[in-house]
Amino acid sequence: MASITSEIASSSSSLPKWEYDVFLSFRGEDTRNNFTDHLYAALDRKGIWTFRDDERLERGKLVSPELLNAIEKSKFAIIVLSRNYVFSSWCLDELVKIVECKEETRLTILSVFYGVDPSDVRKQTGSFADAFAKHEELIKNEEKLQSWRAALTQVANLSGWDTRNNQQFVEEIARKLIGGLHYSYSGVHEDLVGIESRVEEMENLYLSMGLNDVHFIGIWGMGGIGKTTIAQVLYDRIRYHFAGSSFLANVRERSRNDGLVSLQKRLLFDVLSDKNIDISDVQWGINLTRNRLCHKRVLVILDDVDQPKQLEALVGKQSWFGQGSVIIIITRDQHLLITHEVAEEKIYTPEILNSDEALKLFSLKAFKQDSPSKGYEALSENFIYYAQGLPLALKVLGSFMFNRNLDAWESELGRLKKSPEWEILDVLRISFDGLRITEKKVFLDIACFFKGMTKDHVASILRTPHYRPNIDIDVLVEKSLIIISNGTLWMHDLIQELGKEIVRCESLDEPGGCSRLWHKEDILRVLKDNTGTKKVEGIFINTPSKEEDLNVEEKVEDLNAETFSEMRNLSLLKICNVGLPQGLNSLSSDLRLMNWPKCPLKFLPKNFNPNKLVKLIMPCSLIKQLWEGNWSLEWLRIIDLSDSKELIMTLDFARVPKLEELILKGCTKLSVIHPPLGDLKHLILLDLSNCKCLKRLPCKISWESLKFFILSGCSKLKKFPEIVGNMSRLQELYLDETTIEDLPLSMEQLTRLIKLDLTNCKTLSSLPCKISWESLEIFILSGCSKLKKFPEIVENMSHLLELCLDGIAVEDLPLSMEQLTGLTTLDLTNCKNLSSFPGAICSLTSLKTLILSRCSKLHKMEENLGNLEGLEILDMSGTSIRDLPLSMEQLTGLIKLDLTNCKKLSSLPRAICSLTSLKTLTLSGCSKLHKM
Template sequence: MHIEIPSNLPTNSTLPERKYDVFLSFRGKDTRKNFTGHLYSALDQKGIFTFKDNHRLEKGKVILLELFKAIEESRFALVVFSENYAFSTWCLDELVKIWECMKVMGQIVLPVFYNVSPSDVRNQTGSFEKAFAEHEQNFREDVEKVQRWRVAMTKIANLSGWHLQNREESKIIKGIVDEISCKLGPTFLNTNGNLVGMESRMKQMDPLLGMGLNDVRMLGICGMGGIGKTTFARSVFDKISYQFDGSSFLANVREVSMTQDLVALQQQLISQILIERNINIWDVYGGSIEIRRRLRHKRVLVILDDVDQLEQLQALAGMHDWFGLGSRVIITTRDKHLLVSHGVDNVHMVDELSHEEALQLFCWKAFRKGHPTDGYLELSLQMVSYDAGLPLALEVLGSFLFGRSKAEWKDALDRLKKVPDRTIFDILKISYDGLQELEKKIFLDVACFFKGRDKDEIREILDSCDFHPDIGISVLIDKCIITLSNNSLCMHDLIQYMGREIVRQECPEKPGQRSRLWLSDDIQRLLTKNEGTEAVEGIILDFPAYKELKLNAKSFSRMNSLRLLKIKDASLCQSLQYLSDELRLLNWHGYPLRSLPSNFQHNKLFELNMCYSHIKQLWKGVEHLNQLTIINLSHSTYLTETPDFTGASNLKRLIFDGCTSLSFVHPSIGLLKKLILLNLKDCKQLRSLRAKIEWESLEVLILSGCSKLGKLPEDLGRAVSLKNLDLGGTAISQPPFSIVLLKNLEQLSFHGCKGEPRKFWSSLSSLFRLFSRANPESMGLRKVQFPLILASYHH
């Protein structure tokens, strides 16, 4: 029957640092080849460091002194009392030393009674009486020695322990091992730096583990590279592994799979759990069968670290029923979809460290303590801001800066802003290397140009480039490379640095031979010195460093792969002869010429954005522009007329706000069935909109400030989706009869109409009354909408 260890004995937290977990005291001739041998193997299998016999003793040392030292350096002492135990003076000397260590050092002592009665041991009767009779005869001149042996034996035999009583040895051994494992508890590798932030993560993980439940669970630990998944998994392993029949931590599954094969990992898994060296597996299929056959009745803990392929999971932890009840399988990966595909029960997403945690981890590496050295606080905060809570970066850079001067710190920080640390870069780039080609293109576009932008807006641009962004963005999110926040595409700063460094390395010395450019200096050099090549796919300059760029028009002549162009206030030394036919985005704020190049093929263009341009006319005749969705020429004061939109049937947004010279809008504008927004605000020369209306999708029509516009299209009511109609500041005095058909209209504004607002309002009211008499069934709708329209009326 198992006897509980007294709860008042010292626990692991109160013991001094020891070399051994357990000192095993036994009589070799009685138990070495059976009970004690099996007990030692079970302890060793659990990772409990056990001293047994003198096989660990250093040669040339006095054996008894070394034994005593080993006892002192052990947290536990296991004493196996057997029939001939007391006949050994070595065992009795060990016993006295163990008793002293228990009294003085708080050592935990556990007696095991192997085929002997505890009362015989306590009272020295039976075989123990015979043994002590011999000792008293042999040590007549040292009676005190024998007495010390007797006292120690009596005291230790009175402690709670285990009595076999002809019970099954394997169950007793399991009970002993479990009890010691529980008392030892988790053993962490390092309490100074590696485990910063681990306590909060453990609290989140505990409910997912469900250690009190007897089910089989597969759990995922997921996050970007360098976020600390492996360290976290190690901590979980150290904390709970002692509670299982066997455990295995398979590190670097991705890397091992590349250098070896899955058979080697299958062999390692079984070997670690069963403590067997000669595991013969011939192929992956046979290995899967072997894992299930050997482990399906065992309660095991399996950690599969850094998995990146579904076949790895299928080979190592294919199904829940491969493992016994109570088992836990934990998988770390950068790919959330991989976990979903395998059917894990729960996924824990690992977040970046908080600012306080990041500073603490960095300081442990940079100063070997939890806070900055005097004078280094500001530099430390700058470095932590750069690392943005990524444990990998904090550890690498902290270790690199240890012992260096402030000048070296400042220089290192300046260098990092230009070129990422190689170790960090290589680890983060693993995620990039695992992407398909189109996914790589999407990632580089977001990293270089679109971080923080609205997902739907960027999806349209990427779709126009034939990048299939719906699946591509989803994959990047699953692989923890990008994230979504309020529908914006986000990524960790170091991931962005990594992406931009990939582009820079395409040609470090010559920007014109890189695929993407975003820095003012690089773009200025490219466009003024005619260094562009066919390698350039994107030029986006959101924040120019120069008030005005004076471009060499020939700079674009060799950039025939250019997809994306966004520049601002750039003048040209001569006329522009060429723009790439591959352009999807053309955003040139302040475009200085009256027209686009005559040979420019617009057919792949998705967005044309040329605010404050000198454009007078976009194109002549009908151009087939099926990809074109947005035209924004606001404040282009030289524009006199819009082009024929017949070949641009997919336009959704047209913005001519502030085009003060615009006097003619081509009638084909009314045929744009997908148009959502039409903004003609302050087009002061516009007198009419002569168009047959087929605006099925139009929601916003802004005509405010068109001071010479006196009439709306008679069939405006066909714009059935119209919600916002702004007629303020126009010359319109009579609304068309069809306006009453705008059943979705939410806001109508005619503030400042030159055509007498009261007359307009009176006409509108008359139309509504007339319509309601002819269509009484619609009155309920009008009673709701009429106040909304009234609310927008301004005197």
């Protein structure tokens, strides 16, 4: 029957108008009082408008015009080919007309072989041969006879039902037929923009499953995205492939208002068409559903499910339903599907509409056409941007703007910026209302403050000694309120707007009564007028994210000393560009995040208890010293006082045992670091760059978690501390522009070091005699003008890619250089003591770039360069080279050769001419060159 289904579906792609769903062609004396009557009654019960030739039309010798018109105005034709059908010239004329309409009006033909062999019909053999013999005696019109034969052959070639093999298929015919009709109807809906492709994805999901199994399928996504519409269209298309079906809409609301028993009754009535079902309680309903449907192939769709008990009462287990059944669960809560054992690959998540689809749907509502009217194009795009592809928002906004002038459109866009449409937010709020208290608080924090930040960052801020927000964040994901992409928290703009509107409604007249403040005007009003209350939990003014932006002068708003006195529950603070000429008397001891660039305070309030503080971020502040006293700082993870140029003393790091990031770069007055810093076991990042007065570090360090250590520009730092513990996690070490003289032997413990930067360490005279940093990829010694010897490489350093030795005083390179088998770049620029081409270089087969520029004593190259066939750039500019070896011809990958200012170069070998890959050859300033 698969081919019949495809014929029905294909016939529905174009939708001409018709008066009848079905034209029924049959021989009355064979079938009228049995099969045909049963079929007609079944179609009538299904609401299918069926025409059958009966007493309403006067019977004559020719098919009446009314009958021919009925055929033309029908969508389907069912031909019941019985033993005596072919003996009736009337039936054969009907048949010819039906076949003609198949081509002309795209009439779909369904054949029933009622007690006859399809082969006899196709070839006109058996009783069909007898009938045509009789016709040939009475009718001398050969053309008519041939048209009858051709029609019979064509109809017999179509897929159909053979009653000799199956007597019980009247209901099957009805289901197949009405399935095709409903497929057509579901496509005739002007608002279903973008739905077709999504329904096809659902169909492919359904069709990919085994027909003999019971399948639970989920449709999961945010409110208003079109989940129910997709399911409704799919339901219309496939419901008649099942023995029974039910679409239970609004399960969440109906279960609360009417109870689960009413839904159980509806489900059983839909599937069984039994009005006498009596259910006394939920358990009775479960038993009845399981017993009555366990052998029946059914389609059940549950719309807007939000509680496990709803699934347990209505579609508890696969064993409740017959083989081939499909149960589709529509929900905003992914965890409901998981707990009901819906496999991940069986959960469909609809995408928001793309820009073209969104514009079309909006235009259909706003202009009753596929695109905007002239003059409204740009405004329409603004509405599309606001809706962010959400079908619900596009429909609501488009309908509201219908038949309004341009001024009204401009006005509504302005209003939306301040007050969103509640018809949209009411749908989205359903998910919020189902959250627990802690989940609601995290949702509002993300909506107001944290959208676009990483999950780990947010979790670390909101974490307390007795609370971890990770599970709440996971629940928000499962309920389609947020998404996590590459570790970052995101939410649809309208869901974010929902969160902000919920907070606004907490105190419409006075923002100081709201739990969260993010509008700069509201925040300044609260801070300047001192109208903040204990309800305020978070204040966020978006501060500059780039260092250079912090230096931009903005208007500073002066606040009084009592500004934060009433805000005792303030836990999140992010402000900038405020002045405190009288200082500050108090800060909330509930603070977990304090992000205050350009903080004007020299000292934090004495009564400020920072025991809950997680992150202290105060770049470019005037702070001289952090708090004194014995405050517990167990939860402090990040301290960022970068470019706080007045800072002269750090805190006692023994009190911050779990510190992970310490950023003091640019603290130019800081000269000493408190010794317990060296014992911090959780420290990951330590940035002391450009602390130009810093003279010493702790003598010994054992930062077992440290990954990034930055001392760039610490121009008074002469000694690097001894490594006494396991620091194998260190990946990047920056000592550039320091006055360090040597490195301790304990540096060999840095087995995972990836980058070591010693640029312009002009007092560095020696390195460890031997190095074995097997993970090192970048090693920079540029400008270390006192370094005369490069150490021996004692173990495999094949990961080293880039070695920069420009400007060092080395005279030669060790032969152990050949162990750098992965080296791609070697820079020896301005190595003025280098007199000969290092032979070890010739074994570096992976080398791509070799720079020997301004090595003024270098006068001769190695004779055999054969192993450098992968070399692409060779810079010999400014050297004393006299000639080039013939082996240059083996540099088959060379792209650029720079010989600028090689004043002693007198000739070039012909071998260069064979370098077909060479694109750039620079010879300017080669004053002695006279032969090419």
